Amino acid sequence: MQFIDLAKQQRLIKDALDTRIQAVLAHGKYIMGPEIKEMEAQLAGYIGVKHCVSCSSGTDALLMPLLAWGIGPGDAVFTTPFTFIATAEVIQLLGATPVFVDIDPKTYNIDPVLLDAAIAQVIETGELKPKVIIPVDLFGLPADYPAIEAIAKKYAVLILEDAAQGFGGEINGQKAGSFGHAASTSFFPAKPLGCYGDGGAIFTNDDELYEKLVSVRVHGKGGDKYDNVRIGLNGRMDTLQAAIILEKFSLFPDEVKLRNKAAAQYNALLADLVVTPAVPDGYTSVWAQYSILARDANERTELQAKLKAAGIPSAVYYPKPLHQQTAFAHLKVQDGDFPISEEMSQRIFSLPMYPYIPEEDIRKIADVMR
Numbered sequence: 001m002q003f004i005d006l007a008k009q010q011r012l013i014k015d016a017l018d019t020r021i022q023a024v025l026a027h028g029k030y031i032m033g034p035e036i037k038e039m040e041a042q043l044a045g046y047i048g049v050k051h052c053v054s055c056s057s058g059t060d061a062l063l064m065p066l067l068a069w070g071i072g073p074g075d076a077v078f079t080t081p082f083t084f085i086a087t088a089e090v091i092q093l094l095g096a097t098p099v100f101v102d103i104d105p106k107t108y109n110i111d112p113v114l115l116d117a118a119i120a121q122v123i124e125t126g127e128l129k130p131k132v133i134i135p136v137d138l139f140g141l142p143a144d145y146p147a148i149e150a151i152a153k154k155y156a157v158l159i160l161e162d163a164a165q166g167f168g169g170e171i172n173g174q175k176a177g178s179f180g181h182a183a184s185t186s187f188f189p190a191k192p193l194g195c196y197g198d199g200g201a202i203f204t205n206d207d208e209l210y211e212k213l214v215s216v217r218v219h220g221k222g223g224d225k226y227d228n229v230r231i232g233l234n235g236r237m238d239t240l241q242a243a244i245i246l247e248k249f250s251l252f253p254d255e256v257k258l259r260n261k262a263a264a265q266y267n268a269l270l271a272d273l274v275v276t277p278a279v280p281d282g283y284t285s286v287w288a289q290y291s292i293l294a295r296d297a298n299e300r301t302e303l304q305a306k307l308k309a310a311g312i313p314s315a316v317y318y319p320k321p322l323h324q325q326t327a328f329a330h331l332k333v334q335d336g337d338f339p340i341s342e343e344m345s346q347r348i349f350s351l352p353m354y355p356y357i358p359e360e361d362i363r364k365i366a367d368v369m370r
Protein backbone atom coordinates (compact mmCIF):
# COMPACT_ATOMS: atom_id res chain seq x y z
CA MET A 1 0.00 0.00 0.00
CA GLN A 2 1.23 3.55 -0.68
CA PHE A 3 0.80 6.66 1.46
CA ILE A 4 -0.09 8.67 -1.67
CA ASP A 5 -0.49 6.87 -5.00
CA LEU A 6 0.08 9.42 -7.77
CA ALA A 7 0.24 6.78 -10.52
CA LYS A 8 -3.53 6.17 -10.49
CA GLN A 9 -4.21 9.83 -11.14
CA GLN A 10 -1.63 9.91 -13.92
CA ARG A 11 -3.28 6.99 -15.72
CA LEU A 12 -6.55 8.99 -15.94
CA ILE A 13 -4.92 11.89 -17.83
CA LYS A 14 -1.88 10.28 -19.43
CA ASP A 15 -2.75 11.16 -23.05
CA ALA A 16 -3.74 14.74 -22.26
CA LEU A 17 -0.56 15.18 -20.20
CA ASP A 18 1.59 13.89 -23.05
CA THR A 19 -0.10 16.30 -25.48
CA ARG A 20 0.46 19.22 -23.09
CA ILE A 21 4.12 18.35 -22.55
CA GLN A 22 4.70 17.92 -26.30
CA ALA A 23 3.12 21.34 -26.90
CA VAL A 24 5.69 22.95 -24.58
CA LEU A 25 8.55 21.06 -26.26
CA ALA A 26 7.24 22.31 -29.62
CA HIS A 27 6.95 26.02 -28.72
CA GLY A 28 10.11 25.93 -26.61
CA LYS A 29 9.14 28.78 -24.24
CA TYR A 30 10.38 26.97 -21.15
CA ILE A 31 10.46 30.12 -19.03
CA MET A 32 7.19 32.09 -18.64
CA GLY A 33 5.59 30.35 -21.63
CA PRO A 34 1.88 30.74 -22.44
CA GLU A 35 0.85 27.88 -20.09
CA ILE A 36 1.88 30.07 -17.13
CA LYS A 37 -0.73 32.77 -17.83
CA GLU A 38 -3.34 30.16 -18.79
CA MET A 39 -2.85 28.36 -15.48
CA GLU A 40 -2.80 31.58 -13.44
CA ALA A 41 -6.12 32.65 -14.99
CA GLN A 42 -7.74 29.27 -14.31
CA LEU A 43 -6.59 29.11 -10.71
CA ALA A 44 -7.56 32.72 -9.94
CA GLY A 45 -11.02 31.95 -11.34
CA TYR A 46 -11.35 28.81 -9.22
CA ILE A 47 -10.26 30.57 -6.01
CA GLY A 48 -12.38 33.62 -6.80
CA VAL A 49 -9.64 36.30 -6.62
CA LYS A 50 -8.34 38.87 -9.11
CA HIS A 51 -4.73 37.77 -9.33
CA CYS A 52 -2.67 34.60 -9.28
CA VAL A 53 1.14 34.84 -9.44
CA SER A 54 2.75 31.46 -9.99
CA CYS A 55 6.20 30.89 -8.51
CA SER A 56 8.93 28.35 -7.90
CA SER A 57 7.65 26.74 -4.67
CA GLY A 58 5.28 27.09 -1.75
CA THR A 59 8.20 28.46 0.25
CA ASP A 60 8.82 31.27 -2.24
CA ALA A 61 5.06 31.86 -2.34
CA LEU A 62 5.35 32.75 1.36
CA LEU A 63 8.59 34.70 1.00
CA MET A 64 7.50 36.88 -1.93
CA PRO A 65 4.55 38.71 -0.31
CA LEU A 66 6.66 39.34 2.83
CA LEU A 67 9.42 40.77 0.60
CA ALA A 68 6.89 42.88 -1.30
CA TRP A 69 5.53 44.26 1.97
CA GLY A 70 9.06 45.14 3.12
CA ILE A 71 8.98 42.91 6.20
CA GLY A 72 12.35 42.88 7.99
CA PRO A 73 14.23 43.45 11.25
CA GLY A 74 12.05 44.77 14.07
CA ASP A 75 8.86 43.29 12.63
CA ALA A 76 6.83 40.59 14.39
CA VAL A 77 5.16 37.96 12.25
CA PHE A 78 2.70 35.68 14.06
CA THR A 79 2.28 32.03 13.15
CA THR A 80 1.79 28.57 14.59
CA PRO A 81 4.61 26.29 15.76
CA PHE A 82 2.61 23.26 14.52
CA THR A 83 3.43 23.49 10.81
CA PHE A 84 6.10 22.74 8.23
CA ILE A 85 9.35 24.67 8.77
CA ALA A 86 8.84 26.81 5.63
CA THR A 87 6.05 28.85 7.27
CA ALA A 88 8.37 30.32 9.89
CA GLU A 89 11.63 29.99 7.96
CA VAL A 90 10.70 32.77 5.53
CA ILE A 91 10.08 35.16 8.45
CA GLN A 92 13.55 34.53 9.86
CA LEU A 93 15.14 34.68 6.41
CA LEU A 94 14.03 38.32 6.12
CA GLY A 95 15.40 39.15 9.56
CA ALA A 96 11.93 39.58 11.05
CA THR A 97 10.94 37.77 14.25
CA PRO A 98 8.57 34.78 14.24
CA VAL A 99 6.15 34.98 17.18
CA PHE A 100 4.58 31.58 17.77
CA VAL A 101 0.98 31.19 18.89
CA ASP A 102 -0.39 27.83 20.06
CA ILE A 103 -3.09 25.91 18.22
CA ASP A 104 -6.70 24.93 18.84
CA PRO A 105 -6.63 21.28 20.03
CA LYS A 106 -9.59 20.34 17.80
CA THR A 107 -8.59 21.88 14.45
CA TYR A 108 -4.77 22.05 14.96
CA ASN A 109 -4.95 25.58 13.50
CA ILE A 110 -3.81 28.82 15.17
CA ASP A 111 -5.98 29.70 18.19
CA PRO A 112 -7.55 33.16 17.63
CA VAL A 113 -7.89 33.91 21.36
CA LEU A 114 -4.18 33.24 21.93
CA LEU A 115 -3.34 35.19 18.75
CA ASP A 116 -5.11 38.29 20.03
CA ALA A 117 -3.25 37.98 23.35
CA ALA A 118 0.12 37.48 21.60
CA ILE A 119 -0.30 40.62 19.48
CA ALA A 120 -1.36 42.65 22.54
CA GLN A 121 1.72 41.35 24.38
CA VAL A 122 4.10 42.36 21.56
CA ILE A 123 2.58 45.86 21.52
CA GLU A 124 2.90 46.14 25.29
CA THR A 125 6.53 44.98 25.29
CA GLY A 126 7.25 47.54 22.58
CA GLU A 127 10.37 45.92 21.08
CA LEU A 128 8.78 44.66 17.87
CA LYS A 129 6.14 46.00 15.49
CA PRO A 130 3.28 43.57 14.77
CA LYS A 131 3.05 43.36 10.98
CA VAL A 132 1.71 40.07 9.61
CA ILE A 133 -0.22 36.96 10.69
CA ILE A 134 0.49 33.74 8.79
CA PRO A 135 -2.31 31.28 9.62
CA VAL A 136 -1.81 27.77 8.21
CA ASP A 137 -4.65 25.67 6.75
CA LEU A 138 -3.20 22.57 8.39
CA PHE A 139 -3.98 19.17 6.85
CA GLY A 140 -6.34 20.92 4.39
CA LEU A 141 -8.70 22.57 6.89
CA PRO A 142 -8.91 26.39 6.58
CA ALA A 143 -7.95 28.30 9.73
CA ASP A 144 -10.62 30.34 11.58
CA TYR A 145 -10.54 33.32 9.17
CA PRO A 146 -13.70 35.03 10.45
CA ALA A 147 -11.99 35.43 13.85
CA ILE A 148 -8.48 36.05 12.46
CA GLU A 149 -9.71 38.75 10.06
CA ALA A 150 -11.37 40.60 12.95
CA ILE A 151 -8.10 40.50 14.92
CA ALA A 152 -6.06 41.69 11.90
CA LYS A 153 -8.43 44.63 11.53
CA LYS A 154 -8.27 45.48 15.24
CA TYR A 155 -4.44 45.68 15.21
CA ALA A 156 -4.06 46.86 11.57
CA VAL A 157 -1.85 43.90 10.58
CA LEU A 158 -1.79 41.94 7.33
CA ILE A 159 -2.83 38.29 6.85
CA LEU A 160 -0.86 35.92 4.64
CA GLU A 161 -2.80 32.67 4.39
CA ASP A 162 -0.51 29.62 4.15
CA ALA A 163 -2.75 27.47 1.94
CA ALA A 164 0.03 25.06 0.90
CA GLN A 165 -2.16 22.27 2.30
CA GLY A 166 -5.46 24.17 2.08
CA PHE A 167 -5.95 24.63 -1.68
CA GLY A 168 -9.43 23.18 -2.34
CA GLY A 169 -10.79 23.80 1.19
CA GLU A 170 -13.65 26.22 1.91
CA ILE A 171 -15.46 28.19 4.59
CA ASN A 172 -19.15 28.68 3.78
CA GLY A 173 -18.43 28.36 0.07
CA GLN A 174 -15.47 30.77 0.10
CA LYS A 175 -12.32 29.07 -1.14
CA ALA A 176 -9.09 28.69 0.80
CA GLY A 177 -6.56 30.88 -0.99
CA SER A 178 -8.93 33.85 -0.90
CA PHE A 179 -8.62 34.76 2.79
CA GLY A 180 -6.56 37.63 4.12
CA HIS A 181 -4.55 40.09 2.03
CA ALA A 182 -2.67 37.38 0.16
CA ALA A 183 -2.50 33.60 0.19
CA SER A 184 0.25 31.17 -0.74
CA THR A 185 0.01 27.64 -2.02
CA SER A 186 2.39 24.86 -3.04
CA PHE A 187 2.31 22.47 -5.98
CA PHE A 188 4.81 20.05 -4.43
CA PRO A 189 3.73 16.63 -5.79
CA ALA A 190 2.19 15.41 -2.51
CA LYS A 191 0.00 18.51 -1.96
CA PRO A 192 -3.70 18.41 -2.89
CA LEU A 193 -2.93 20.01 -6.28
CA GLY A 194 0.61 18.97 -7.15
CA CYS A 195 2.82 19.24 -10.22
CA TYR A 196 5.74 16.96 -11.13
CA GLY A 197 8.42 18.99 -9.39
CA ASP A 198 8.43 22.20 -7.37
CA GLY A 199 5.93 24.99 -7.89
CA GLY A 200 3.67 27.38 -6.03
CA ALA A 201 1.35 30.35 -6.37
CA ILE A 202 0.21 33.50 -4.60
CA PHE A 203 -3.39 34.74 -4.72
CA THR A 204 -4.54 38.28 -4.02
CA ASN A 205 -7.17 40.90 -4.85
CA ASP A 206 -4.67 43.72 -4.24
CA ASP A 207 -3.51 45.31 -7.55
CA GLU A 208 -0.53 47.05 -5.98
CA LEU A 209 0.70 43.87 -4.31
CA TYR A 210 0.21 42.01 -7.60
CA GLU A 211 2.49 44.47 -9.45
CA LYS A 212 5.16 44.10 -6.75
CA LEU A 213 4.96 40.29 -6.79
CA VAL A 214 5.45 40.21 -10.56
CA SER A 215 8.53 42.37 -10.03
CA VAL A 216 9.87 40.35 -7.07
CA ARG A 217 9.45 37.13 -9.09
CA VAL A 218 12.08 38.30 -11.60
CA HIS A 219 14.87 39.95 -9.58
CA GLY A 220 12.85 43.05 -8.67
CA LYS A 221 12.47 44.10 -12.28
CA GLY A 222 11.09 47.51 -13.20
CA GLY A 223 10.35 48.33 -16.84
CA ASP A 224 12.34 45.30 -17.97
CA LYS A 225 14.56 42.54 -16.64
CA TYR A 226 17.68 44.76 -16.67
CA ASP A 227 15.99 47.61 -14.84
CA ASN A 228 15.95 46.52 -11.19
CA VAL A 229 13.91 48.61 -8.78
CA ARG A 230 13.97 46.37 -5.72
CA ILE A 231 15.64 43.20 -4.43
CA GLY A 232 13.78 40.13 -5.60
CA LEU A 233 14.53 36.55 -6.62
CA ASN A 234 14.42 34.10 -9.44
CA GLY A 235 11.00 32.93 -8.31
CA ARG A 236 9.47 31.68 -11.55
CA MET A 237 7.59 28.42 -12.06
CA ASP A 238 8.61 26.32 -15.09
CA THR A 239 6.29 26.33 -18.11
CA LEU A 240 6.36 22.50 -18.10
CA GLN A 241 5.05 22.41 -14.54
CA ALA A 242 2.22 24.80 -15.44
CA ALA A 243 1.29 22.51 -18.34
CA ILE A 244 1.08 19.60 -15.91
CA ILE A 245 -1.02 21.57 -13.41
CA LEU A 246 -3.45 22.53 -16.19
CA GLU A 247 -4.22 18.87 -16.89
CA LYS A 248 -4.24 17.82 -13.23
CA PHE A 249 -6.54 20.71 -12.40
CA SER A 250 -9.20 19.27 -14.73
CA LEU A 251 -9.58 16.43 -12.20
CA PHE A 252 -9.27 18.56 -9.10
CA PRO A 253 -12.89 19.51 -8.23
CA ASP A 254 -13.85 15.81 -8.43
CA GLU A 255 -10.81 14.86 -6.39
CA VAL A 256 -11.90 17.17 -3.56
CA LYS A 257 -15.15 15.19 -3.40
CA LEU A 258 -13.31 11.85 -3.50
CA ARG A 259 -11.00 12.96 -0.69
CA ASN A 260 -14.03 13.90 1.40
CA LYS A 261 -15.63 10.52 0.69
CA ALA A 262 -12.47 8.73 1.82
CA ALA A 263 -12.29 10.86 4.99
CA ALA A 264 -15.94 10.10 5.79
CA GLN A 265 -15.26 6.37 5.45
CA TYR A 266 -12.22 6.64 7.75
CA ASN A 267 -14.26 8.66 10.28
CA ALA A 268 -17.04 6.06 10.37
CA LEU A 269 -14.62 3.16 10.87
CA LEU A 270 -12.24 4.81 13.36
CA ALA A 271 -14.41 7.12 15.51
CA ASP A 272 -14.60 4.69 18.46
CA LEU A 273 -10.88 3.84 18.30
CA VAL A 274 -8.97 7.14 18.05
CA VAL A 275 -9.75 10.87 17.93
CA THR A 276 -10.80 11.51 14.31
CA PRO A 277 -10.41 14.98 12.72
CA ALA A 278 -12.98 17.68 13.53
CA VAL A 279 -14.36 19.82 10.70
CA PRO A 280 -16.29 22.83 12.07
CA ASP A 281 -19.77 23.62 10.66
CA GLY A 282 -19.58 25.39 7.32
CA TYR A 283 -15.96 24.28 6.72
CA THR A 284 -14.73 21.92 3.99
CA SER A 285 -11.34 20.25 4.28
CA VAL A 286 -9.39 19.10 1.26
CA TRP A 287 -7.71 16.41 3.42
CA ALA A 288 -4.11 17.11 2.49
CA GLN A 289 -3.55 14.66 5.35
CA TYR A 290 -5.96 12.44 7.26
CA SER A 291 -4.56 12.81 10.78
CA ILE A 292 -5.77 11.10 13.93
CA LEU A 293 -4.82 11.24 17.61
CA ALA A 294 -3.73 8.28 19.68
CA ARG A 295 -4.18 8.47 23.48
CA ASP A 296 -0.45 9.05 23.95
CA ALA A 297 2.96 8.51 22.34
CA ASN A 298 3.02 4.82 23.38
CA GLU A 299 -0.30 4.03 21.78
CA ARG A 300 0.81 5.87 18.63
CA THR A 301 3.99 3.77 18.46
CA GLU A 302 1.93 0.59 18.86
CA LEU A 303 -0.62 1.54 16.20
CA GLN A 304 2.05 2.61 13.72
CA ALA A 305 3.96 -0.65 14.34
CA LYS A 306 0.83 -2.71 13.69
CA LEU A 307 0.22 -0.84 10.45
CA LYS A 308 3.82 -1.23 9.36
CA ALA A 309 3.75 -4.97 10.01
CA ALA A 310 0.74 -5.18 7.69
CA GLY A 311 2.55 -3.22 4.96
CA ILE A 312 0.61 0.00 5.58
CA PRO A 313 2.58 3.27 5.69
CA SER A 314 1.76 6.06 8.16
CA ALA A 315 3.54 9.33 8.99
CA VAL A 316 3.89 11.86 11.80
CA TYR A 317 3.21 15.51 10.92
CA TYR A 318 4.86 17.07 12.87
CA PRO A 319 7.09 15.22 15.35
CA LYS A 320 8.77 18.40 16.64
CA PRO A 321 6.98 21.77 16.89
CA LEU A 322 8.96 24.65 15.43
CA HIS A 323 9.70 26.35 18.76
CA GLN A 324 11.66 23.21 19.73
CA GLN A 325 13.75 23.21 16.55
CA THR A 326 17.44 24.11 16.85
CA ALA A 327 16.98 26.64 14.02
CA PHE A 328 14.75 28.72 16.33
CA ALA A 329 16.73 28.23 19.55
CA HIS A 330 17.67 31.94 19.46
CA LEU A 331 14.01 32.87 20.07
CA LYS A 332 14.49 31.60 23.63
CA VAL A 333 11.06 30.01 23.87
CA GLN A 334 10.84 27.27 26.46
CA ASP A 335 9.57 23.72 26.35
CA GLY A 336 6.04 23.98 27.72
CA ASP A 337 5.35 27.39 26.16
CA PHE A 338 3.06 25.84 23.53
CA PRO A 339 1.54 22.87 25.36
CA ILE A 340 -1.12 21.98 22.77
CA SER A 341 1.38 21.80 19.91
CA GLU A 342 3.73 19.76 22.09
CA GLU A 343 0.99 17.32 23.09
CA MET A 344 -0.27 16.91 19.51
CA SER A 345 3.25 16.24 18.24
CA GLN A 346 3.36 13.26 20.62
CA ARG A 347 -0.07 11.85 19.74
CA ILE A 348 -0.81 12.65 16.09
CA PHE A 349 -0.23 10.50 13.01
CA SER A 350 -1.52 10.42 9.45
CA LEU A 351 -2.94 7.56 7.39
CA PRO A 352 -2.80 6.99 3.62
CA MET A 353 -4.96 9.58 1.84
CA TYR A 354 -5.42 10.43 -1.84
CA PRO A 355 -8.48 10.79 -4.05
CA TYR A 356 -8.32 7.28 -5.53
CA ILE A 357 -7.63 5.31 -2.34
CA PRO A 358 -9.69 2.11 -2.62
CA GLU A 359 -12.48 1.56 -0.08
CA GLU A 360 -11.03 -1.86 0.70
CA ASP A 361 -7.69 -0.26 1.67
CA ILE A 362 -9.45 1.97 4.19
CA ARG A 363 -11.32 -1.05 5.54
CA LYS A 364 -8.07 -2.98 5.87
CA ILE A 365 -6.36 -0.09 7.67
CA ALA A 366 -9.23 0.12 10.17
CA ASP A 367 -9.21 -3.66 10.69
CA VAL A 368 -5.47 -3.72 11.33
CA MET A 369 -5.71 -0.85 13.82
CA ARG A 370 -8.53 -2.65 15.63
Ligand SMILES: *Cc1c(COP(=O)(O)O)cnc(C)c1O
Pocket: 057, 058, 059, 060, 083, 084, 086, 087, 136, 162, 164, 165, 186, 187, 188, 198, 199, 200
Ligand atom coordinates in the same frame (compact mmCIF):
# COMPACT_ATOMS: atom_id res chain seq x y z
C1 LIG B 1 4.60 22.21 1.84
C2 LIG B 1 4.39 23.36 2.68
C3 LIG B 1 5.07 24.59 2.45
C4 LIG B 1 6.20 24.73 1.45
O1 LIG B 1 5.90 24.35 0.16
P1 LIG B 1 7.11 23.93 -0.84
O2 LIG B 1 6.43 23.93 -2.18
O3 LIG B 1 7.56 22.57 -0.41
O4 LIG B 1 8.16 24.95 -0.74
C5 LIG B 1 4.75 25.66 3.25
N1 LIG B 1 3.83 25.58 4.21
C6 LIG B 1 3.18 24.43 4.48
C7 LIG B 1 2.15 24.41 5.56
C8 LIG B 1 3.44 23.28 3.74
O5 LIG B 1 2.79 22.14 4.02
